[in-house]
Amino acid sequence: MSKSIFPDFLINEFARGRCVLFLGAGISATAMSDDGQHPPDWSTFISGAIKLISVKKIQKEARRYLKVGSNTLALQSIINASSRADYLQYVEKHFNNPKYKPSDVHTTIEELGAKIVITTNFDSIFDNYCRSIASQGFKVITYDNESLPDALRSDASLIIKAHGTIDNPQNMIFSKADYHKAKKDYGRFYEILKAIFITNTILFLGCGMADPDLLEILEEVKITASQEKPHYLLTTSGQSETQRKDLLDSYNVETLIYGHRHTDLLPNLIELKELVFERRRILGIH
Template sequence: MVAEKRYLLCLQAITQETDRSDYYDFLTAHFNNPGFQPGELHRIILALDSRLVITTNFDKIYERLCLSSSQEGYKVVNYYTDSLGDELRSDTRLIIKAHGTIDDIQRMVFTKSEYHSAKRNYPQFYTLLKSIFLTNTCMFIGCSLDDPDVLLVLEDVRITATSQRPHYALVLEGEHSTYALQDWTDAFNIRALEYGPSHDDLLIALQDLQSRVDEYRSINPQG
């Protein structure tokens, strides 16, 4: 299944074949206990200072960085947070965890069945996610565009809205065919911005973006 890139089904098989407590211990050991430190990529994302950051990661690396390094107030909200709609209408900087957090393993969205359960039990989150994509220009960094959550919502948004203002995805040069990139544009209104030839070039590109954003904000303080 891994060789076929059927990752959700593979995870489903693992959960079915393992003891539940062993499975939880394994996730905790790999997503929480190591105490990973933020890297330069995390710091650049923080410096870009987007009010909304949506992550599918379970770990707490980025949110710890925001809460410890920034003078601005941040709130961390999960897909099942009842107050998410109210928070979106506020001025608070939000870190939205679309697949949950390692702090609450039972509600993490990791396997195929957990995707279905989240959509069934928390449809309001996907409505809010659609509204975010409809009213904002989003940039995908290090996010797989094979994520069914993202693709289904973006496809719906693409049907609803025009393509005059696309979203953007940073992708490694040559990793996807020109046909795949064109399909992202046609089906999901996502324009690919390629970097490369190595992943190290992503940092260079984002550092350049940060410099441009800082320059723009120095001229337009309210921008």
């Protein structure tokens, strides 16, 4: 049997309830409709939204941003140069589509039993699944909700929507301008988020780790907290050694490679769940 990719420290943190999951767009992309369609990834979403721009010059500019991976600038170009009504209609179509059903990845993530799940995803695929099967309290809290401190101290499991939700599209965070406004208006949320990062081990799933807002928080946490205990990113082998070293050196995030294909994620999550359950049994934690 091959050696597990999961460090003993991470398994122990999970078993003792000190691990927070951070879900990115890659997790939503595992959902599927009855006709075999998946939600669009960010690149596909932005590429389609560029068509909302009527000025060809700005369209080309947005495509250049997208090509080099500057998603926030591409989105800013779209928001600046398109009809807000058309853009919100496009957002609603892609992030509020009830045809997408949760995948085995979603169900396994829920079974891991993390008390806190943070996500930058706007859709409600995972939220609705958790609500549908929860045997006890389950809360979904957005960055603009002042009740987060009380929710953290309750017995309820939490999903924290760090960029907002499709249920309130006006407050969804897409661009740098949106982020700066949110940080100004809801500064306490970002202080609480930072505190969660400092006092817990974070496991990133389905994250490209290119979000400047997330990297800013990680950088601040690295300066503040101990470097002996890293956070973890579960990802494919697509990252270079230089990228992995930069994540560790700059943001204290250790990379765990689960395989060459995205389909390799599920068996690794199932393995993690089994390891965590076994550790809880040994520790007498229920």
